[in-house]
Amino acid sequence: MAGRRPRKADSVSLERYHGKRRFEATPEPRGRAPRRSRSRRGGRYVVQRHRATALHYDVRLELGGVLVSWAVPRGPSLDPARKRLAIHVEDHPLEYFDFEGVIPGAQYGAGDVIVWDWGRWTPDKSIDDAEASVRAGELKFRLDGEKLRGEFVLVRTGRRQPGAKEQWLLIHRRDGEIVRGWDAEDHPESVKTGRTNDEVAAGQRA
Numbered sequence: 001m002a003g004r005r006p007r008k009a010d011s012v013s014l015e016r017y018h019g020k021r022r023f024e025a026t027p028e029p030r031g032r033a034p035r036r037s038r039s040r041r042g043g044r045y046v047v048q049r050h051r052a053t054a055l056h057y058d059v060r061l062e063l064g065g066v067l068v069s070w071a072v073p074r075g076p077s078l079d080p081a082r083k084r085l086a087i088h089v090e091d092h093p094l095e096y097f098d099f100e101g102v103i104p105g106a107q108y109g110a111g112d113v114i115v116w117d118w119g120r121w122t123p124d125k126s127i128d129d130a131e132a133s134v135r136a137g138e139l140k141f142r143l144d145g146e147k148l149r150g151e152f153v154l155v156r157t158g159r160r161q162p163g164a165k166e167q168w169l170l171i172h173r174r175d176g177e178i179v180r181g182w183d184a185e186d187h188p189e190s191v192k193t194g195r196t197n198d199e200v201a202a203g204q205r206a
Helices: 015-019 094-098 130-136 197-201
Strands: 043-051 055-063 066-072 084-092 101-103 111-123 138-145 149-156 166-172
Touching (some): 043 138, 043 197, 101 197, 130 138
Antiparallel strands (some): 043 111, 055 066, 101 111, 111 138, 138 149
16 A cells, blocks of 8 residues: 555564464464553563473563563573573463463474473663564563573574574573573473473373
8 A cells, every 4th residue: 555654573463373383283372362561661471391392491571462482492591601592483472371281293392391480571771662672682681580580681693584583692691690500401390380391291280
């Protein structure tokens, strides 16, 4: 349409999430249409330990009415020396926040999932618009959870490539809550149910 401005990249879209899943076959939530959040003070966060084709930790921040998500193969660390690769993946619905269960074989992301950590996240005081910071490729924030605490940064590495998944780094910043050598794999239980991935996969009830 003449005179119409180009549509800005929309971080609240769940089209990619829905397009990858068959909800008649997976227990994952479909999710309702996202509602824009005007909060500048952050929100909830969750980290899910997901044993799919390869083990990884999904770091999800509540932002703009969805869970903005990164897959972190080696898991977050409280040690700034342990910089972690983080792959920016599709936004997830807010209903995914406490999802724990088994995604059946032949489905996207097949494997077992636990709620490994959760809590609140807060953008750095220097940030006026966290969504704009994500688009720009650097987000500084604080986590206050049951396992993760302190100041972190997510920073995109290299330029965006059409069709390719963005590679970022997740780094614990140098603050008073550093724990040298801290490894996510030393803390395997769900904060929601106390179960491990093995117990979820075996169908053990919470």
